[in-house]
Amino acid sequence: MSQTQHVVTRLREVIARHGSRPATRIREGDRWVTQSYDEFGARVLAVAQGLLDLDVEVGGRVGLFLGNRPEWSEVDFGAATVRAVPVPLYATSTPEQIEHIARDSGLTVMVVGNQSECERVLSVADRLPDLRHIVIVKPYADMPDRVMPYRDLLRAPEGDAVEERFSGALGDDLASIIYTSGTTGEPKGVMLQHSAFVTQSDALDQFFDITPEDHSLSFLPLSHALERAWTFVVLMHGCMNTYVENARTVAEQMVLAQPTMMVSVPKLFETVYATAHQRASDSPVKRQIFAWALKVGRHNQYAYRSGRQPGAALRAQLALADKLVLGNVRAAIGGPKKVLACGGAPLRAEIEEFFSAVGVPIMQGYGLTEASPLITFNAPDDFKQGTVGKVLPGGELRIGDLGEILYKGPNVMKGYWQHEEATAETVIDGWLHTGDVGYVDTDGFLTITDRLKDIIVTLGGKNVAPQPIEGLILSDPLFEHAVLLGDNRPFVTLLVKPSLPHVEALAKARAWPGELHDWLASGELREELKKRVDELTAKLPSQERPKDTEVLQEEFTMDNGLLTPTLKVRRREVEARFKALVDDMYARLERLKEQGRGGAGGA
Known part of the structure; x- marks a missing residue:
């Protein structure tokens, strides 16, 4: 495979054509810090030389453990220039997860962002003999001598060393190893090639008119395959990428940056939707105007979708609806969007x-880290609401046993790092077994209907493997059953069925009044269970820690359908059976959150 399928080659072509155009931007205090493509390219080369000076070999692994900043991409492309393999870690990673990924991948260099990330790495560094260098973007006082400031990594290229190393680069070189959680809970490294990212970018050109005048807001973690792949698209098209280091500031930064393109997970759209409806609920008049404006917006969109221009009366109504409601919603997300995915x-x-009614249709897509990650997507002139679009050009879809979605294409992973058996189970005869269930309609659009696996995907797009967490909780004999919930919810929560003998023993030891049925319904038991859950999960990343725990009194049996014949919990049946309890739990937590905001606002 040729070097033209390598992301560094594509970046160099952009630099040659658009060197003076802005490449990266980040908000520092009350000002923007921007660098041109020429400047960005120079920093990439300086990182490449620095990595050579640290004796990083071809195929050597370089860890990226920092928030979204231009330095993230500088190291990403710099490592690729010397044919090293970037290995991203989520900023929320615990020391245990850092140790596993660093040890499994054999990291020799780790680039961290700040003191918090550095100290987590240092806490396990003595158990990582391969990790020779720790580089920090934001140095802090009294940091250990072994930690190198990022500015010291940057070196002016010496002779032809960098170019000689890059001369052997090919499209099928590894572009990254991205660790993703599986049902076993042990993250596996997904090996992705440069050609996969380039192929995806080229495919999007058939459907989206992305030009150097466009610019994007990068706020999803770059350690996530979606944001990583999209950032490659942005930079390989000569666009400006605005980096959001703290995702909590995204609402403010959308307005400040006014991006023409943005990729997000549902949580952002949920928040905008909820906020708009909340502001319209102040009075009956506001609610009526809001509903009318959305109706006008919908009818205009229906006309466009059917291939005709809206009538003069509808266009006049739209101008008023835009002024009163729709334009305000667009302004809240930083104006019109060429790409909103x-x-x-x-x-x-x-x-x-x-x-869609507001005038900024969302293009839903579908993918997996194992597919770099794009499998299907909707496009402005080829979309269907309620679906995740058509298959990537050059790819194929097939519906397998139990309705499982199978995918074959040029962007399927090379395999799992050092896990040949898992690779063989996931990619069979070139077909990636996704673990998701769905169907393809007669127009070629894919709809996802279910998940074969139990992986929870929160509204924020975080993947949470429930079984290891449940196993951790069940290590305490007070718990008989534990079911983690949170799919398509803002965070995870927990339903537990306590062990009756252990409840009885605890109640007698604590001298609780009443009988068994009283103890099961008591606040004392609920607080004890919640305290133990918090202690057992204290070392997990925040997205894996249950935000609340509810106690179930009903027995889990095969007869009542809560257990399988092999005595496994029927997860979906439990969630359906106790839906009212679960909905109440999330509603209560949301109220507490809103009350907290109100208290902070009035302080």
Whole structure:
């Protein structure tokens, strides 16, 4: 495979054509810090030389453990220039997860962002003999001598060393190893090639008119395959990429940056939708105007979708609806969008319909890290609401046993790092077994209907493997059953069925009044269970820690359908059976969250 299928080659072509155009931007205090493509390219070369000076070999692994900043991409492309393999880690990673990924991948260099990330790495560094260098973007006082400031990594290229190393680069070189959680809970490294990212970018050109005048807002973690792949697209098209280091500031930065393109997970769209409806609920008049404006927006979109221009009366109504409601919603997301894409988790139908009515249709897509990650997507002139679009050009879809979606294409992973057996189970005769269930309609659009696996995908797009967490909780004998919930929810929560003998023993030891039925319904038991859950999960990343715990009194049996014949919990049956309890739990947590905001606002 030729070097033209390598992301560094594509970046160099952009630099040659658009060197003076802005490449990266980040908000520092109250100002923007921007660098041109020429400047970005120079930093990439300086990183490449620095890595050579640290004796990083061809195929050597370089860890990226920092928030979204231009330095993230500088190291990403710099490592690729010397044919090293970037290995991203989520900023929320615990020391245990850092140790596993660093050890499994054999990291020799780790680039961290700040003191918090550095100290987590240092806490396990003595157990990582391969990790020779730790580089920090934001140095701090009294940091250990072994930690190198990022500015010291940057070196002016010496002779032809960097170019000699890059001369052997090919499209089938590894572009990254991205660790993703599986049902076993042990993250596996997904090996992705440069050609996969380039192929995806080229495919999008058939459907989206992306030009150097466009610019994007990067706020999803770059350690996530979706944001990583999209950032490659942005930079390989000569666009400006605005980096959001703290995702909590995304609402403010959308307005400041005014991006023409953005990729997100459903959580952002859910928040905009909820906020707009909340502001319209102040009075009956506001609610009527809001509903009318959305109706006008919908009818205009229906006309465009059917290939005709809206009538004069409808266009006049739209101008007023735009002034009163729709324009304000667009302003809240930073203005009109050429690309507004959503992936990582399902998007509710009413959210999709709302943004379409506002005049900024969301293009839903579908993919997996194992597919770099794009499998299907909707496009402006080829979309169908309620679906995740058509298959990537050059790819194929097939529906297998139990309705499982199978995918074959040029962007399927090379395999799992050092896990040949898992690779063989996941990719069979070139077909990637996705673990998701769905169907393809007669027009070629894919709809996802279910998940074969139990992986929870939160509204924020975080993947959470429930079984290891449940196993951790069940290590305490007070718990008989534990079911983690959170699919398409903002965070995970927990339903537990306590062990009756252990409840009885605890109640007697604590001298609780009453009998067994009283103890099961008591606040004392609920608080004890919640305290133990918090202690057992304290070392997990925040997205894996249950935000609340509810106690179930009903027995889990085969007769009542909560257990399989092999005594496994029927997860979906449990969630359906106790839906009212679960909905109440999330509603209560949301109220507490809103009360907290109100208290903070009034302080």
